Amino acid sequence: MPNTPPPSNKKGKGPANMMKPPKFNAYWIYGIIALTFLAIQYFTYQQNPKETSWHKVKVEMLRNHDIEKIEIVRNLGNVNVYIKDASLDKYPDLFSNSFDSPSKAGPHYFFTIGSIENFEQNLEKAQELMPEADRVAVKYVDHKDYFGDIIGFLFPILIILAIWFFVFKRMSKGAGGGAGGGNIFNVGKSKAKVFDKESDIKTNFKDVAGLAEAKQEVEEIVEFLKYPEKYTQLGGKIPKGALLVGPPGTGKTLLAKAVAGEAHVPFFSMSGSDFVEMFVGVGASRVRDLFKQAKEKSPCIIFIDEIDAIGRARGKNPNMGANDERENTLNQLLTEMDGFDTNSGVIILAATNRADILDRALMRAGRFDRQIHVELPDLNEREEIFNVHLRPLKLDDSVKSEFLAKQTPGFSGADIANVCNESALIAARKKKNVIEKQDFLDAVDRIIGGLEKKNKIISVNEKKTIAYHEAGHATISWLLEYAHPLVKVTIVPRGKALGAAWYLPEERSITTKEQLLDEMCSALGGRAAEELTFGKISTGAQNDLEKVTKQAMAMVSIFGMSDKVGNVSYYDSTGQSDYGFSKPYSEKTAELIDEEVKVMIESSYKRAKQILIDNKEGHEKVSQLLLEREVIFSEDLEAIFGKRDFGSSEVEETKILPTEEPTKDVRSEEENNSKAV
Template identity: 80%
Template sequence: MTENNDQNKSPYQKGKNGNSMLKPPKFNAYWVYGLIAVAFIALNLLNIGQKPQETSWQKVKNDMIRNSDVERIVVIRNLLAVNVYLKQESLDKYPALFESSFDSPSKAGPHYTFPIGSIEQFADQLESAQEGVSELNRIEPEYTTQENYFGDFIGWILPFALIIGIWFYVFRRMSKGAGGGSGGGNIFNVGKSKAKVFDKESNISINFKDVAGLAEAKQEVEEIVEFLKHPQRYTKLGGKIPKGALLVGPPGTGKTLLAKAVAGEANVPFFSMSGSDFVEMFVGVGASRVRDLFKQAKEKSPCIVFIDEIDAIGRARGKNPNMGSNDERENTLNQLLTEMDGFDTNSGVIILAATNRADILDRALMRAGRFDRQIHVELPDLNERREIFGVHLRPLKLDPNLDKEFLAKQTPGFSGADIANVCNESALIAARKKKEIIEKQDFLDAIDRIIGGLEKKNKIISLQEKKTIAYHEAGHATISWILEHAHPLVKVTIVPRGKALGAAWYLPEERSITTKEQMLDEMCSALGGRAAEEIIFAKISTGAQNDLEKVTKQAMAMVSIFGMSEKVGNVSYYDSSGQSDYGFSKPYSEKTAELIDSEIKILIEKSYKRAKQVLLDNMSKHKKLAELLLEREVIFSEDLEAIFGKRKFGEPQGLGEKKIIPIPESKSTTNDSENQTV
């Protein structure tokens, strides 16, 4: 895609013989005005042309007046200068006058000029220089005033021109910021749409082949393109073409990429803009831009209009934080609702929109007839991740033995954007190590860095802190290996990364639903670090802060959302519509709140006691694992298998080969030890 854009923007074009030549710049009428102004100013300021030669009064008096070569003397009052006219028969005596053909004076004169101090003083000097000269040969000075019309004009108009120029520049810049690209750059077009139009000449290189995974979503979007390409296939049976489709999913899953593929595949105009482009500081601008957008779309129908991040203007009305105020977003939404399915019809215009906050959108926007379809773009599964890796690995120089299946298994829960980041980060790591190809280890390092952060080898950790961290992480690893539903362990490290002093990497099972037993096992595993500290050192630390936060949220969800508490019952206080986001009251009474709190505490306490019992039953193996972790700083599932034996409930799939990480000379420290889950 980058190469195509560069070709489109290249300043070169091919001639008839195939050779590259520079494109001629486009003609602009302002260039002519500019050249004329520059030439006019240059001619006047530089005073190019025939002009008298500079001289002095002494030379005029001693050489010209004494030899009777002067015909006239003209005194210019306002310039305090004197022009000297020579007799025509005396011009041959002064050959230096006409040596230069560029700025020599005319033969008619004036031939010389010189400045004077005052007119009275010059009159006395001229009178004394002509003493004894007869009346017939005496030269009487002439007095005149020379007007400089150009200088006066420039002096009068220049200040106004500067003020108008500065005002026009500032006004143009402000109107461009307010009016957008299609508005022509002035304040009168502030209400014009800022949508970018892509058509057949745009040469968009992305198509559906570049979109890996997302099979169901891609099928839905491909059908929209077919609606526009072959509408009669669907309308001949009496059906109506859908008016809109909403792409919903977490960030980075490929919603905008799907829209780009539609723009590349469809042979119809494609309008693209963001939801925030409608929002403006001026009242009514958003609604005006919506009207202009649909006006342009109707003129070019059939076409597709894509609005990215539509939640910027599509938030449910009456539920905004700025209560009681006139909300410009509501006016924009009202106009959008009217344009999408109002009194006027929009035949041939299909609306595509994308958001990751579908729960806060207005119900009127989500109804059939506006957005007829909701296309869910979820996080990719194992097979889809393998396809996504296949797309992003194309431009990389890889080890021939690298397995995409292995990489897909190592990245559960990763979005398409995360996978692209892994591929790019692995290339940077390999280049940093001065490798010629990217190997498996580089990808593993990239995954570790993205999940846990950069290794911090400069901070100093005391021996007691290091021992506490080792037993804490060994507690997590021990319980996760023994319990049936806990996530299989991949790697444990006490090398600090990011904000974590230690971390454990797990490979969670990809499942659609989770049982109560699975959630309890996960809670027990998360509390293994705190339980290990209490058992081994008879005291606890702040290292379990992240674990406690995770466990508390999970227990709260079990009781108040999933109905997994016998005393609270099969009730859920979760509001999926988002209507209670800005409410001040809880959906349950104070008595129920106390019951929920007590049930959450009971769940956590039971999981904690269970974690302590598991560690006590496996005390020797737990200590052996912690000592090995202190020695190596990084251990893998193979090391746990050597200590605990094979896992009874199935082996984790897709585990990497054991990698040897040298023990750093110094370690870093932070406040908390986090339990990281891949």
């Protein structure tokens, strides 16, 4: 039979039968201490005498001359009684239980006394009739509890050591990159996860849909590491860092994973919060250790996610107090980033959605040389993202990524992934074999507006008010040129909203004053409809008023769209303002801004009321249709008011028959108005 090598263990290091001895850790120490304590207690307890009473001693033991001697333990207030060897047989209770029986040498019994003087008098009185030779001698002793004394001395120290060990073990738990796992002395080591050239990261640039410009930037970073001579032979220097900036869910971390999967160099991944610790100096120590490891393994990449946890501007509000530990960590990070040798092959990637609050020193050239903006995907990019997330799903032939991309303006990559997952859950809930187009539309409705509450109790008057309110929004948005085209209106409660309107906003890079005013007028259509129809107003327009106020304030103080205030902007896009809590304008200007905001809102409100008065019949028909069906669509408005000559052709692609389920797509009224601001 040929010789075959023994099977290898899991890590492939040596045969499986060559077992390593177990580590001698703290649990072994705890076990030994516990066993020692139990053993001492056992043997100490085994020598304890039986408890008795002075009456039994006097009447039975003294009278029968069975007592050999008596000990008075002064420090315990006890009396120990020793029985003669010849008399032990008279007391069978002494050895009835071998576990707690006293030793034959004694003491055999004990009892407690209140006062030594009183006991001496009682003993003398009990023996006064006995011959002098038969009287029992009394001995005075002090009990020495060495074990108790040692425990009393060591117990506080052991408690302090246990707490200290527990705290440091929790702090250093899971530390990687040389942190030594739970070693308490490695608390200052880096906690970065290291992915080497043979890492399990399978993500590559093919998995990153959209983000063409951002992907091109990070692809070039990978090229820097793979072929540095291509750039250095002309005298150029490899960039030291790149900052990924963008809203949440746009794919910043996914880009970093793709870089790790493509670069085939060591990749250090760490969150900004991992540097922050309760002990002073730990964050700076972890930064030093991280960069030390990176230099040893260069060329490599360091990725710090959510860097704003340690990268906030220093001393921005000195009166409020500063986090010295966080600032020390940032100072150490700045020092390490500036201390690289030329072309050392270590590149830093960082991600944040709060670039406006980062420190200026962190953003300067030589540290983060490149800022890669990862924005919300446009129409074509959303289609690419849908193609990626639709791959594992079982789809009906009617589902097209191009159609879904048009239904989700303003959605991030994470939102699109959620839409696909939610649609699969909805289809499974309906016991379908494939996911249909309507399931995706239901999923969009679910994400934007929340879950329908068809069982919510609403009075007839409230329902009528909601219907006229939503019909006011729908009427004005249909009749104004720059308002977003309506897709669907419902008075079925969804989430916190009692009614909602879905629009298909036009994707534009800039917005004019006329467009903003039309959107404000449409938002105020609900309040105007309530006042015209019922002669009173309700709290239902609170969200509309909030959005309109913010939008008007932005138009006056940020976009410079007020004739009286002028072409000025009081918005600091860098986030490095030195104004603190003060305003960058005088009180007189503040009053002027407030006045202009009110004028702008009131003019839009009067305009909304006039439009509803001029189209009173159409508004009434829309309201009654809503009360009847609870959900109406764009074709219903088209039948009442006619086609929008200035409308977008995209509305036609979103039509649904009125007989279908009351679910449709796109952005809610709240999302669209906030986006315009």
